[in-house]
Amino acid sequence: MTKRTLTLSSPQFTLDAILNPAIILDIDGVYTHCNQPYLDSIGMSLAEVLGRTDSEILPAKEAEIHNQANQFLLSLQSKYIAYEIPFQEPASDVLGMTKVSKSVVTASDGQITGFIALFSLNNRSYYLKIRKLFNLTNQEANVLFSLQAGLPVKSIARALNISTHTVAGHMKIIYQKIGVKSNGELNLKIAILKQS
Amino acid sequence: MMDEDIDKAARLLAIIYSTVKGDGAYINNEPLFTLSDCGAVRFSAPIQDRLNLPENGDLIDWAHGNIKSLL
Numbered sequence: 001m002t003k004r005t006l007t008l009s010s011p012q013f014t015l016d017a018i019l020n021p022a023i024i025l026d027i028d029g030v031y032t033h034c035n036q037p038y039l040d041s042i043g044m045s046l047a048e049v050l051g052r053t054d055s056e057i058l059p060a061k062e063a064e065i066h067n068q069a070n071q072f073l074l075s076l077q078s079k080y081i082a083y084e085i086p087f088q089e090p091a092s093d094v095l096g097m098t099k100v101s102k103s104v105v106t107a108s109d110g111q112i113t114g115f116i117a118l119f120s121l122n123n124r125s126y127y128l129k130i131r132k133l134f135n136l137t138n139q140e141a142n143v144l145f146s147l148q149a150g151l152p153v154k155s156i157a158r159a160l161n162i163s164t165h166t167v168a169g170h171m172k173i174i175y176q177k178i179g180v181k182s183n184g185e186l187n188l189k190i191a192i193l194k195q196s
Numbered sequence: 197m198m199d200e201d202i203d204k205a206a207r208l209l210a211i212i213y214s215t216v217k218g219d220g221a222y223i224n225n226e227p228l229f230t231l232s233d234c235g236a237v238r239f240s241a242p243i244q245d246r247l248n249l250p251e252n253g254d255l256i257d258w259a260h261g262n263i264k265s266l267l
Contacts, residue, residue, distance in 0.1 A: 014209065017267045020202065024213065079251065080207050101203045103210035105217065116213055118206040 021119040024105070027112060029053045029070055041119065062086070066100075070115060073104050080104070130193060134177045143170040147183070148190060204258045205266055211252070215242045229263055237263055 015022045021038035025031055031049050039046060044057060054063040065085050072081055080103040099120035104112045131141045139160065146156040153171075157164045180186045212228060229239045237260045239247060247256045 014212065014267065018205075018209075020205075022209070080203070080210070082203055099202065101206035103206045105210055106214045107217075113214075113217070116206055116210045118202045118209070120202050 018118070023117050024114060025053075025070070025117070026114045027074075029055075029067065029115075031057075032114065038119065066117075069100070069102055073102065073115065074112060076112075079106075130190065133193070134174075136174065136177060140170050140174050140177070143167055144174050147171070148187070201258075201262065204255055205262070207252070207255055208259050208263065208266065211246045212243060215240075215246060228267075231264070236260075239263075 015024065015033055015035040018035060019037060021041045022035045023031060023038055024033040030051060030053055034046070034049055039049065042049075042057070049057060054066040057063075058066070062085050065083065069081050069083055073079070080101065082099060082101045084099050086098075100117055101120075102115055102117040105114040105116055107113050130136070130144070136144060139162075142160055143156060146159065151159070153164050153167050157167045160167070175181060175186065178186060178189060180189055216228075226240055228243065229237050231237060238244075239259070246252065247259055
């Protein structure tokens with residue numbers, strides 16, 4: 001005895017029901033379907049995406065990461081893979097990481113015919129929340145998130161093209177704005193905020 | 197959706213899409229799954245067959261518990 005059924009009328013229908021950005025690619029990495037959250041995340045229209053590849057629509061470094069994931073799956077080492085890609089806030093230089101979960105689409109004989117990928121926005125939302133909550137500047141946010149990623153001060157300075165003294169100055173202001181006195185306190189407070 | 201859910205959601209969607217597209221089992225718009233009066237999920241046979249594969253042993257319970265919220 002049943003009271004409700006769901007019939008799949010098209011792959012687009014399936015993706016449209018999902019709140020996270022989601023895409024379907026064919027075996028050559030060509031977009032065959034994607035949902036509106038994905039289009040919003042990359043700032044493009046459906047017509048600009050369908051029929052194209054990551055290399056044609058995304059920044060080169062990002063496309064390279066996606067292509068490497070596709071190649072890993074095509075090598076039959078696994079049917080799914082999770083990885084992270086850097087994102088950059090539009091009109092700013094704030095960096096963050098977005099998780100991608102990608103699985104292979106297979107035919108009845110097991111042959112790979114394409115890929116389905118879902119994107120997490122949790123990290124992105126978290127970064128934006130922290131930046132807004134403590135009124136951090138773009139550069140302060142860059143330093144904070146780089147510290148959280150475990151990068152040493154020298155690496156942060158090199159990545160942001162600033163001196164280590166300037167990084168230290170940003171760290172002092174970050175501590176003041178967040179209300180902590182040490183990196184240990186900072187990590188604890190951020191961890192608590194991440195859970196909330 | 198939490199990160200661990202995204203992994204499983206991507207795998208389940210791939211199974212559904214693979215089944216629908218690859219097996220030709222849905223030419224008559226057979227339901228993907230049905231709900232009993234008590235809310236229990238019953239997947240269509242082709243999808244359940246794929247979920248029963250050993251490689252999806254960690255996915256099957258999640259699929260039954262989350263397909264309603266996913267779609």
